[in-house]
Amino acid sequence: MTDASQRASLSERVLAGDRRALARLLTSIENDDPLGEQVMERLFPHTGSAHLIGITGPPGGGKSTLVNEMIRAYREMGRSIAVIAIDPSSPLTGGAALGDRIRMQEWHADPGVFIRSMASRRFGGGLARNALAVAHAFDAAGFDPIIIETVGTGQDEVAIASLAMTTLLVQAPGTGDGVQTLKAGALEIGDVLVVTKGDRPEAIELARDLRNLRQLGLAAGSELSRWDTPVIKTSAARREGIDSLMNAIAAHWSWLEETGEMEIRVRTMINTEIxxxxxxxxxxxxxxxxxxxxxxxxxxxxxxxxxxxxxxxxxxxxxxxxxxxxxx
Ligand SMILES: Nc1nc2c(ncn2[C@@H]2O[C@H](COP(=O)(O)OP(=O)(O)O)[C@@H](O)[C@H]2O)c(=O)[nH]1
Ligand SMILES: [Mg+2]
Incomplete structure (x- = not known):
């Protein structure tokens, strides 16, 4: 097979929903293999319709557990969902944490779910480039929404999560860093503030503090405050608050569409990616x-x-x- 026909057939197979072809493409992208780049050139015209959702927050904050519940909810709506989990890899597991691997197993047989774990250690400066290219590949393959989960510690990681149409900022009770240590501006990247582990008693206070902080932001009168950032308390353990979260995400999407903010947002994302x-x-x-x-x-x-x-x-x-x- 010539290079050109190899590229053509790989891109056609990805467009047709062939999972093995998609997995191959993702590996090519992650390895900076020229094939990945060339295939993406063919696929890019088929992208741009998926809802990109970023989720970020402290390690151990309950992001992956929550994403698992979001997968369940989107599957109930009949939507195909892709997840890109960027984790600072542990040298022991070489990537995905044990809990994540168990969760991934749950969806193994479901063709409407594709979870890709990327270890940030491996990529260094190229992390952003690769994660976003992987998102475009999922988009071309017809997944919608696409969730990008990053640990909200590194600058790059936070930047990637904010390169989404909707960004969820997760805060968990009892992680030691209460609201008072939230860095200035950290709240602003969140279109939806999510208090996870809502089954814990301290979650009530955390949600209240976040609502107060958000109120302060509104009082300061930023022009972008036309979107009233909701604070949603969830418990993945008890499967509570997931519907509210899903409604908030859908409402944010509608708001983007109706106000024309979507056009601006998408252009900001492209600008940053370039x-x-x-x-x-x-x-x-x-x-x-x-x-x-x-x-x-x-x-x-x-x-x-x-x-x-x-x-x-x-x-x-x-x-x-x-x-x-x-x-x-
Ligand atoms: N009590 C409680 N614990 C949770 C909940 N969600 C996650 N956890 C626990 O928090 C820990 C970290 O969860 P994980 O989803 O891996 O966090 P991540 O690092 O932010 O992705 C795990 O031990 C989970 O079992 C929840 O809703 N309630
Ligand atoms: Mg995680």
């Missing part, structure tokens, strides 16, 4: 040729000797990259 790619390309470019010929080191020495400023060094690197040193 910026991620540029960042990536520049970093790779700098790491490869310039470090190889010792150019980077010479620049570092010149800055250390106070001959040039760091800004001038950066400009020189960029000039070199845009001329002849850029790798293909």
């Amino acid at each position: 910026a991620f790619r540029v960042q990536d390309a520049l970093l790779q470019g700098i790491r490869r040729p310039v470090t190889r010929d010792g150019g980077m080191q010479r620049l570092v020495e010149r800055v250390a000797a106070r001959e040039i400023t760091p800004l001038l060094a950066a400009r020189e690197l960029l000039t070199r990259l845009s001329h002849n040193d850029t790798p293909p």
